[in-house]
Amino acid sequence: MRRILSTLACCLLPLIASAEGDAKYNASLPFRPSNITGLSDIYLWVGSYYNATTKIEFTPEIGSTINESVCENLQGQTFTAEYESFLAITERGPYNLGSNPVNTLLTLWHSDANLTSLSGLPWSSSSLEWYLESAPTVSSINKDIFNLTMSPDTKGPPYKLTGAIKDADLMVTGFDMDLKPCNTSTEISRNQMTLVDRDWSNNAGWNWTYPMVDVQFDSRTANFTLNGYAAGFPYPINPRGSMGRDEVQGKIKVSFFGVIDSYHSDTLVNSSSTPTWLRTVGFGNNSANIGYGNGSLGSPRPLHWGAVAVCSVVSLAFMYF
Numbered sequence: 001m002r003r004i005l006s007t008l009a010c011c012l013l014p015l016i017a018s019a020e021g022d023a024k025y026n027a028s029l030p031f032r033p034s035n036i037t038g039l040s041d042i043y044l045w046v047g048s049y050y051n052a053t054t055k056i057e058f059t060p061e062i063g064s065t066i067n068e069s070v071c072e073n074l075q076g077q078t079f080t081a082e083y084e085s086f087l088a089i090t091e092r093g094p095y096n097l098g099s100n101p102v103n104t105l106l107t108l109w110h111s112d113a114n115l116t117s118l119s120g121l122p123w124s125s126s127s128l129e130w131y132l133e134s135a136p137t138v139s140s141i142n143k144d145i146f147n148l149t150m151s152p153d154t155k156g157p158p159y160k161l162t163g164a165i166k167d168a169d170l171m172v173t174g175f176d177m178d179l180k181p182c183n184t185s186t187e188i189s190r191n192q193m194t195l196v197d198r199d200w201s202n203n204a205g206w207n208w209t210y211p212m213v214d215v216q217f218d219s220r221t222a223n224f225t226l227n228g229y230a231a232g233f234p235y236p237i238n239p240r241g242s243m244g245r246d247e248v249q250g251k252i253k254v255s256f257f258g259v260i261d262s263y264h265s266d267t268l269v270n271s272s273s274t275p276t277w278l279r280t281v282g283f284g285n286n287s288a289n290i291g292y293g294n295g296s297l298g299s300p301r302p303l304h305w306g307a308v309a310v311c312s313v314v315s316l317a318f319m320y321f
């Protein structure tokens with residue numbers, strides 16, 4: 001009986017809480033209210049979300065140092081890869097210490113990913129191939145990863161932003177690409193690719209440049225391109241072996257030409273010199289959005305920490321009465 005009561009309380013409490021909306025909602029933070037049913041955490045932020053297939057092109061130039069030429073199998077070729085992806089362009093928050101007018105987050109996904117059923121943040125998903133964020137958008141690490149500068153004299157959308165990725169140490173995260181094995185007896189064609197964004201022994205003397213990011217967006221489309229250099233490390237045939245030694249370095253281009261995902265996007269103001277959104281997702285005032293016209297829009301998402309905490313306390317109370 002007590003078990004039933006506590007279970008009931010757990011089911012009811014969030015509903016009671018939701019009648020008042022999201023009590024923790026703070027309109028001066030760039031987060032959406034948490035009372036939106038079925039909205040996965042990858043849509044946590046106020047802003048616009050765009051979908052596209054990201055295309056990556058890699059052209060080898062040198063081997064593991066300037067003094068090593070590209071192996072024969074890779075010479076004179078450009079390799080491509082494509083990933084399902086989305087680009088979030090979101091409101092800046094108090095954690096942004098720099099002057100970036102917005103935060104950008106590009107995520108690349110495996111084909112099996114179902115973005116509407118993911119729980120948790122994008123980087124906690126095993127279906128995520130790679131992400132590139134302009135700032136750490138949740139944590140309190142208050143340092144932007146790269147600067148984005150808006151073109152001068154902007155009066156409204158489309159907004160045009162550019163930035164260089166310098167010494168951001170993005171080499172710690174990478175994405176896979178199929179090249180060709182340099183040595184077929186030790187390596188497979190799959191390589192782990194990382195952006196070159198700082199000086200290190202393997203790029204000494206090589207004429208590489210920092211990755212340059214260009215973003216254009218308005219209420220309908222968003223384009224994101226990155227031009228720079230990357231290093232590829234072949235995976236060994238024996239999965240337990242160390243990464244192959246035939247490192248290859250060359251030019252990389254990442255291109256995303258996206259279309260607005262209105263269902264998950266707030267309304268971009270079309271007459272503002274800085275990107276600004278009218279909040280609509282979660283407020284039932286945009287018929288294109290998730291949850292519009294749903295009387296029970298207020299029921300909580302599964303991961304509602306406030307409700308979880310209240311639930312545990314109430315369950316404990318019932319257990320001891």
Ligand SMILES: *[C@@H]1O[C@H](CO)[C@@H](O)[C@H](O)[C@H]1NC(C)=O
Pocket residue numbers: 018019020021022023025033034035282283284295296297298
């Ligand atoms: C969800 O929470 C927000 C913020 O508290 C509130 O304005 C909105 O009305 C809530 N939605 C519903 C349907 O309760």
Ligand SMILES: *[C@@H]1O[C@H](CO)[C@@H](O)[C@H](O)[C@H]1NC(C)=O
Pocket residue numbers: 026027028029094
């Ligand atoms: C809302 O967020 C702002 C900015 O971080 C903060 O200054 C303010 O205290 C918050 N308000 C509440 C009620 O927590």
Ligand SMILES: *[C@@H]1O[C@H](CO)[C@@H](O)[C@H](O)[C@H]1NC(C)=O
Pocket residue numbers: 065066067201204205
């Ligand atoms: C490349 O070779 C030149 C000439 O032998 C040498 O000075 C330089 O240090 C070498 N660079 C690297 C990165 O090995």
Ligand SMILES: *[C@@H]1O[C@H](CO)[C@@H](O)[C@H](O)[C@H]1NC(C)=O
Pocket residue numbers: 114115116117
């Ligand atoms: C993705 O997940 C949602 C929610 O669980 C489900 O309704 C939908 O059918 C799934 N889509 C695919 C293609 O599996």
Ligand SMILES: *[C@@H]1O[C@H](CO)[C@@H](O)[C@H](O)[C@H]1NC(C)=O
Pocket residue numbers: 098145146147164165166
């Ligand atoms: C970003 O801009 C700030 C202020 O101009 C500067 O101090 C910082 O070094 C820049 N960061 C990068 C990664 O370029």
Ligand SMILES: *[C@@H]1O[C@H](CO)[C@@H](O)[C@H](O)[C@H]1NC(C)=O
Pocket residue numbers: 183184185186
């Ligand atoms: C391939 O790797 C094997 C094992 O390290 C080595 O014996 C062989 O010489 C390599 N072949 C070439 C073409 O580099």
Ligand SMILES: *[C@@H]1O[C@H](CO)[C@@H](O)[C@H](O)[C@H]1NC(C)=O
Pocket residue numbers: 207
């Ligand atoms: C290095 O690359 C830049 C930009 O592509 C080019 O302008 C310059 O001439 C190159 N320098 C050398 C020494 O190749």
Ligand SMILES: *[C@@H]1O[C@H](CO)[C@@H](O)[C@H](O)[C@H]1NC(C)=O
Pocket residue numbers: 158159216217218221222223257
């Ligand atoms: C993005 O690129 C497409 C294709 O070139 C173009 O039609 C669209 O206007 C661009 N979007 C923006 C916001 O510049």
Ligand SMILES: *[C@@H]1O[C@H](CO)[C@@H](O)[C@H](O)[C@H]1NC(C)=O
Pocket residue numbers: 050051114115116259260261262263
């Ligand atoms: C964009 O992708 C998301 C996640 O897969 C999906 O829910 C949404 O319907 C897509 N929207 C468009 C316009 O393709």
Ligand SMILES: *[C@@H]1O[C@H](CO)[C@@H](O)[C@H](O)[C@H]1NC(C)=O
Pocket residue numbers: 270271
């Ligand atoms: C700007 O938005 C307003 C209100 O949504 C709309 O009436 C107007 O047509 C829009 N203008 C342009 C140029 O898109």
Ligand SMILES: *[C@@H]1O[C@H](CO)[C@@H](O)[C@H](O)[C@H]1NC(C)=O
Pocket residue numbers: 267278279280283285
């Ligand atoms: C929708 O409602 C929210 C909360 O009241 C408000 O901030 C926002 O401006 C409204 N959006 C539109 C398009 O009216």
Ligand SMILES: *[C@@H]1O[C@H](CO)[C@@H](O)[C@H](O)[C@H]1NC(C)=O
Pocket residue numbers: 037291293294295296297299
């Ligand atoms: C409204 O939300 C409830 C609760 O999650 C859901 O079961 C129902 O399908 C939604 N209805 C519409 C029309 O979206």
